Amino acid sequence: MIAPPAIVLSHTQMGENIGSAARAMKNFGLTNLVLVAPRCGWPNDRAEMLASGASDIIARALVFETTEAALAPYNLVLATTARGRDVVKQIHTPQAGAARLRETAAAGGRTAILFGNERAGLTNEEMSLADGVITIPTADFWSLNLAQAVLVTAYEWLKSADSTPAVQTRATAAVPATRHELTGLFEHLERELDAAEFLFPPAKRETMVRNIRAMILRSRLSDQEVRTIRGMIVALVRNKYRGRKAEENDR
Amino acid sequence: MIAPPAIVLSHTQMGENIGSAARAMKNFGLTNLVLVAPRCGWPNDRAEMLASGASDIIARALVFETTEAALAPYNLVLATTARGRDVVKQIHTPQAGAARLRETAAAGGRTAILFGNERAGLTNEEMSLADGVITIPTADFWSLNLAQAVLVTAYEWLKSADSTPAVQTRATAAVPATRHELTGLFEHLERELDAAEFLFPPAKRETMVRNIRAMILRSRLSDQEVRTIRGMIVALVRNKYRGRKAEENDR
Numbered sequence: 183m184i185a186p187p188a189i190v191l192s193h194t195q196m197g198e199n200i201g202s203a204a205r206a207m208k209n210f211g212l213t214n215l216v217l218v219a220p221r222c223g224w225p226n227d228r229a230e231m232l233a234s235g236a237s238d239i240i241a242r243a244l245v246f247e248t249t250e251a252a253l254a255p256y257n258l259v260l261a262t263t264a265r266g267r268d269v270v271k272q273i274h275t276p277q278a279g280a281a282r283l284r285e286t287a288a289a290g291g292r293t294a295i296l297f298g299n300e301r302a303g304l305t306n307e308e309m310s311l312a313d314g315v316i317t318i319p320t321a322d323f324w325s326l327n328l329a330q331a332v333l334v335t336a337y338e339w340l341k342s343a344d345s346t347p348a349v350q351t352r353a354t355a356a357v358p359a360t361r362h363e364l365t366g367l368f369e370h371l372e373r374e375l376d377a378a379e380f381l382f383p384p385a386k387r388e389t390m391v392r393n394i395r396a397m398i399l400r401s402r403l404s405d406q407e408v409r410t411i412r413g414m415i416v417a418l419v420r421n422k423y424r425g426r427k428a429e430e431n432d433r
Numbered sequence: 434m435i436a437p438p439a440i441v442l443s444h445t446q447m448g449e450n451i452g453s454a455a456r457a458m459k460n461f462g463l464t465n466l467v468l469v470a471p472r473c474g475w476p477n478d479r480a481e482m483l484a485s486g487a488s489d490i491i492a493r494a495l496v497f498e499t500t501e502a503a504l505a506p507y508n509l510v511l512a513t514t515a516r517g518r519d520v521v522k523q524i525h526t527p528q529a530g531a532a533r534l535r536e537t538a539a540a541g542g543r544t545a546i547l548f549g550n551e552r553a554g555l556t557n558e559e560m561s562l563a564d565g566v567i568t569i570p571t572a573d574f575w576s577l578n579l580a581q582a583v584l585v586t587a588y589e590w591l592k593s594a595d596s597t598p599a600v601q602t603r604a605t606a607a608v609p610a611t612r613h614e615l616t617g618l619f620e621h622l623e624r625e626l627d628a629a630e631f632l633f634p635p636a637k638r639e640t641m642v643r644n645i646r647a648m649i650l651r652s653r654l655s656d657q658e659v660r661t662i663r664g665m666i667v668a669l670v671r672n673k674y675r676g677r678k679a680e681e682n683d684r
Contacts, residue, residue, distance in 0.1 A: 206581065211572035271602070277592075278599035318588075319595045321462035330457065330584055337569075337585055341528075344570045348529035351522070 186339060187283050187293040188214035188256070189332055192249050192308060195300050197222040201232025201240065202329030203297075208236035210336035215243040216294070218252045249296070249308045257291035258283060261304055261312035262335065264325040272314040279316035280338035295335050300328055359405045367408050368395055374419055437590060438534050438544040439465035439507070440583055443500050443559060446551050448473040452483025452491065453580030454548075459487035461587035466494040467545070469503045500547070500559045508542035509534060512555055512563035513586065515576040523565040530567035531589040546586050551579055602653075610656045618659050619646055625670055 189207055194200050194217065204215055217224060224245055233240045246252035253259050260279050263269065274282060283293045296312060298304035309315075318326055318334050326334065359367075372381065372391055381387045403411070440458055445451050445468065455466055468475060475496055484491045497503035504510050511530050514520065525533060534544045547563060549555035560566075569577055569585050577585065610618075623632065623642055632638045654662070 205578075209571050209575045209577055209581065273601050275592075275595075275597055275599050314600075317597075319591055319597050320460050321591065324460045326460055327456075330460065333581055333584060334588055337588075340570055340572065341526075344526075346526055346568075346570050348526050350524050 184284065184287045184343070185292065186212045186214070187260075187287070187295050188216050189336070190216040190218065190249075190252055190259075190294050190296045191220070191328070192218040192252075192296065192304065193221055193299040193302075194328065195221045197226035197228035198232045199300060199328040200226065200243075201229040201234075201236075203332040204229070204233040204236040204239040204243075206329055206333035207239055207336050208233075209333070210340040212336050212339065213239055213242075215239050216252050217243055217245045218249045219247055220245065221299075249311060253294060253296070253311050255292055256294040258286040258293045259296055259312045260294075260314050260316050261296040261309055262298070262316045262318070262331055263303060263309075264317065269309060269315055271309070271312065274314055274316050276316055276318055276335050276338040277342070279314070279335065280342040282314070283339065284342045297328060297331060357404060359403050359408045363405050363408045364399070364403070367398065367403075367412055370412055371415055374415055435535065435538045435594070436543065437463045437465070438511075438538070438546050439467050440587070441467040441469065441500075441503055441510075441545050441547045442471070442579070443469040443503075443547065443555065444472055444550040444553075445579065446472045448477035448479035449483045450551060450579040451477065451494075452480040452485075452487075454583040455480070455484040455487040455490040455494075457580055457584035458490055458587050459484075460584070461591040463587050463590065464490055464493075466490050467503050468494055468496045469500045470498055471496065472550075501562060504545060504547070504562050506543055507545040509537040509544045510547055510563045511545075511565050511567050512547040512560055513549070513567045513569070513582055514554060514560075515568065520560060520566055522560070522563065525565055525567050527567055527569055527586050527589040528593070530565070530586065531593040533565070534590065535593045548579060548582060608655060610654050610659045614656050614659045615650070615654070618649065618654075618663055621663055622666055625666055628670075 189203060189212060191200060191203060197220075200215075200217065200220065200222070207213065207215065220226070222228070224243075225240075230237055230240050244252075260274065260283065279295075283295070287293050295316065296304065296308065298308065316335060318331060320326060368391075371394070375381050375394075381390050440454065440463060442451060442454060448471075451466075451468065451471065451473070458464065458466065471477070473479070475494075476491075481488055481491050495503075511525065511534065530546075534546070538544050546567065547555065547559065549559065567586060569582060571577065619642075622645070626632050632641050
């Protein structure tokens with residue numbers, strides 16, 4: 183199994199943010215939390231409270247005095263910064279960063295993502311220890327808070343190996359009706375529409391039929407749904423005749 | 434400009450979650466918040482507090498009694514559900530969902546993403562109003578809380594139009610050195626390494642030179658960096674001769 187990146191939080195001010203970051207990690211399968219000189223003090227009650235369900239990550243968090251010591255074991259370190267910071271390093275989108283981390287991790291390397299202090303971000307010295315940068319795209323003049331930034335990078339990590347198809351439909355409805363079943367529906371419907379003089383005038387009949395068939399095909403009906411619709415047609419037609427009969431009786 | 438999707442929160446229990454959701458929206462350029470019968474009451478102090486900087490979104494939030502009324506104006510509605518819910522609808526990854534929303538929005542349609550109650554999620558009736566589903570991939574047995582789910586879908590919305598290159602280097606360092614500058618560096622370095630008898634034995638010289646050149650090319654040096662390295666070589670060589678001289682003097 184490929185080892186997920188460690189999340190390294192430098193000089194974090196608020197325990198709440200460490201707790202929320204741990205919760206964000208847990209959602210996406212990240213487990214290694216590393217703290218550099220947390221300003222909020224450690225252990226921290228607020229961190230444990232906000233972690234809600236990710237307390238194992240909080241309990242196993244490693245604490246170091248310096249960023250250099252915290253980063254020592256890692257083969258690849260990507261630092262997160264807000265958009266626009268002037269760095270002479272490769273700047274990755276979260277997705278490209280996740281791909282790079284996964285490539286190194288798959289080759290057996292240990293990887294980490296480094297997050298700075300809530301207000302000041304990362305120092306230039308901390309930046310100099312990173313192989314590259316991840317910047318999360320945001321709306322103009324906005325940047326994510328610490329736990330949100332951890333969430334997005336953790337999400338992209340999981341996504342980088344996620345094989346869920348972009349769009350899927352549950353198996354129960356996944357088998358579309360056969361052409362035979364659809365042709366039966368088309369002919370049934372068109373017969374009743376002819377009888378109801380809906381497909382009128384004759385010169386436009388062909389176009390109307392083609393459009394109705396396209397509309398039906400677009401909804402990718404299952405065999406069960408074809409049967410349901412044919413039942414609906416039968417019921418509607420029956421009611422109409424009943425209606426007429428009732429009207430006739432009324433006279 | 435393409436109108437971003439509305440975020441529709443149904444029967445939300447905690448004002449904090451509405452506030453955090455508004456903050457998440459703001460980060461990624463979403464502005465329309467719609468609330469269906471918020472259980473926490475509305476207006477809500479906790480929501481305003483947690484929105485921090487996104488209070489305009491809170492102030493302009495629309496409130497409806499029913500989900501049906503809230504969704505009435507939209508041409509495309511995608512509902513968010515946790516993984517594995519058995520629905521006979523197309524299930525999109527957040528990325529594919531964002532692409533579909535953008536396609537409809539680009540054609541002038543109004544779009545919305547629907548989020549259920551914190552505990553119970555969306556009812557079957559609410560689900561029946563949606564065109565499709567977005568499911569956020571997570572680690573096994575985990576699901577995001579409401580504000581986290583809003584954050585990920587909002588992030589994918591912005592990302593679906595974001596043109597930031599996957600990997601970029603700042604302009605200051607973006608122009609690599611010319612081949613002429615690199616050749617100058619190679620020859621300078623190899624001359625000094627020959628003099629120092631580092632490229633030894635002669636049978637291996639060619640391979641060693643090739644590997645060193647590859648290593649240098651891989652770091653994509655700028656012209657300034659080439660000059661810096663040549664300066665370093667000069668300085669190191671001078672120090673070495675000094676060292677020898679000093680040793681000689683010592684004798």
